Amino acid sequence: MSGRILLTGGAGYIGSHTAIALIEAGYDVVILDDFSNARPDVPDRLEMITGRSVPCHRCDIRDAAGVAAIFARHRFDAVVHFAAKKAVGESMERPLDYINVNCGGLLTLLGAMQRAGVFRLVFSSSATVYGLPKVLPVPEDAPLVAESTYAWTKLASEQILAQAAAADPRWAFGILRYFNPAGAHGSGLIGEDPRDIPNNLMPYLARVATGELARLEVFGDDYNTPDGTGVRDYIHVEDLAAGHRLSLDDLIATDRGHLFNLGTGKGTSVLEMLRAYSRACGRDLPYVIGPRRAGDVDIYYADPAKAERELGFRATRTPEEMCASSWAFILRRRNGS
Ligand code: UD1
Numbered sequence: 610m611s612g613r614i615l616l617t618g619g620a621g622y623i624g625s626h627t628a629i630a631l632i633e634a635g636y637d638v639v640i641l642d643d644f645s646n647a648r649p650d651v652p653d654r655l656e657m658i659t660g661r662s663v664p665c666h667r668c669d670i671r672d673a674a675g676v677a678a679i680f681a682r683h684r685f686d687a688v689v690h691f692a693a694k695k696a697v698g699e700s701m702e703r704p705l706d707y708i709n710v711n712c713g714g715l716l717t718l719l720g721a722m723q724r725a726g727v728f729r730l731v732f733s734s735s736a737t738v739y740g741l742p743k744v745l746p747v748p749e750d751a752p753l754v755a756e757s758t759y760a761w762t763k764l765a766s767e768q769i770l771a772q773a774a775a776a777d778p779r780w781a782f783g784i785l786r787y788f789n790p791a792g793a794h795g796s797g798l799i800g801e802d803p804r805d806i807p808n809n810l811m812p813y814l815a816r817v818a819t820g821e822l823a824r825l826e827v828f829g830d831d832y833n834t835p836d837g838t839g840v841r842d843y844i845h846v847e848d849l850a851a852g853h854r855l856s857l858d859d860l861i862a863t864d865r866g867h868l869f870n871l872g873t874g875k876g877t878s879v880l881e882m883l884r885a886y887s888r889a890c891g892r893d894l895p896y897v898i899g900p901r902r903a904g905d906v907d908i909y910y911a912d913p914a915k916a917e918r919e920l921g922f923r924a925t926r927t928p929e930e931m932c933a934s935s936w937a938f939i940l941r942r943r944n945g946s
Contacts, residue, residue, distance in 0.1 A: 610858050613637040613683055617670055617718060618691030619663075620647035622801045623787075623849060625655060626794055627689060630850035631857070632659040639683050640665040641676070642692065646803070656796045668715035673721065680725040687857055688720060696808055697737070697904070700759035709760035717771060729860045731853055733785040736842075736870065736911065738764050738786060746874055746912035749786070756904055767868075769919070781864045783856035788842035788872035788911050790849050792931035793938035800938030801846075805885065810882060811843070811931070815939045818890040825894060827879050829901035834908050838879035840884075842872040842910035845926035845934070855920045866941055872911025873924040882928060887910035889932035 614631055618624045619640030625647070628638050632655075640652065640663055650667040650898075668675040670692040673934075693711045694700065739747050740754035744873065755761035767784055770819040774780040791811045793800025806822070807813045816822040830837040852871040859867060877885075887894045916922040 610861065611635050611637075612724055613639065614857065615639050615679070615683070615688045616687045616691065617641045617688065618693065620644060620645075620651040620665065620812055621691055623790055623797045623846060624689075624691040624774050625651050626846045626850040627691070627853045628655055629794065629799070630664060630847070630854045631659055631788075632661055632663070634854050634858075636857075638663050639679070639685070640895075641668050641670070641679055643669045644668060648802075649701075651712045651799065658796050668937050671710065671717050673717050676717055676825060677724065678729060680721050680727070685725070685727045687731070687854055687860060688718065688722060688727060689731040689857065690715065691733045693733065695759065697757045697759045698736045698808060700757055700762070703757040706760050707758050709766075712769065719769075719773060719883070728779040729781045729857075729864070730823060731856045731860065732766065732770060733787060734763050734767055734784050734786045735760070736786050736788045736872070736906065737908065738767065738849040739909070741906050742909045743938045745908065746871065746896050746910050748912040749868055749915055751868055754836060780865040780866070781860045783860050784866070784868040784870070785856055786842050786870050787814030787849060788870070790846050791843040791935065792845040792847065792926065793934040794847060797934075797937040797941045800935060800942070802939065802942055810879060811935060814883065814886040814894065814932075815935055817894050818886060818936060819939060821944060823895065825883060825896040827883075827896055828899055828905060831901075832907035836878050836880050839905055840876035840908040840910070842875065843877055843882065843928055843931055844872050844924045845931050848873075848924035848926050852916065852922050852924070855922050859920060867919065869916040869920060869922070870913055871916060871922070871924070872913050874911055874913040876908060876910040877928050881931070883902040886932040886936070887938040890928070
């Protein structure tokens, strides 16, 4: 496939892995990022991995003039929109900030796209829109409910896209609902390493493995799951990136929108993930059992059948590969290379 693609948030965790997958598939990639949650050396690392220099514009997604200037400079065939805030707890403390960035940013982007005559967009949504799922595995037509402001912004964004598409048939939106992204690029050069103390399991395990954090606190062992700890559908970030490529290929080929879960269809518990990370780093990682975290569900995993049937998407990498690639990336990062 060929074409020039704008990746908003393209220097972030999922965005940077998708940049590599798109370049390897033959696309030209341009990044827009405000680097609020991305390292400044990511564009250089993308060049080391792909051998291609990636134009990168530092810009806030809500800055209408800045976004318009990027559209004036490049002729895009499509956009993949990652730029958003994603911490569930923080979203409950600062709801207006989350709505401003996630929904306001989307509106700014859609306005710029419309004016530039670009009507294809892949949108980063989340399995969080399913709330506390009643049916397992979770299909795309499961009931939607926002249990947090973060979830609300994703649900509202999906509805904004539906309204736009209903009014103007030129729009083609690929909505992708991610389950739990994990792991790092095989090169060891790109991965997830948040600046602050991580909220999510995988980056937290990585910090326990380096010794920067003393132990994992397992949030509850009395859930209705085989070992009592929470079960999630972890998907390797390189599989997730491949899903974006397939979504984009399809939008460009058909100019018709779609909506898919991106997950493996398999659940892994917190303790299973801890053991997999322990094997990856070569020592038993310490943990304590703590109380449940407010808002957590016991178990959810994707029904990935629709994405496989209609997009040819299959996430095959295992939790072992997620932990091994995460650890390889973290070690390299700590060694300064
Ligand atoms: C959360 C969000 C999801 C978001 C994702 C980012 C909800 C309902 N979901 O998913 O929208 O996309 O983060 O990847 O808020 N755990 C521990 N100890 C820790 C951290 C986590 O035991 O220190 C457990 C959790 O209780 C859970 C599992 O690990 O059972 C995964 O947690 P986490 O990585 O935070 O992801 P989710 O809460 O599933």
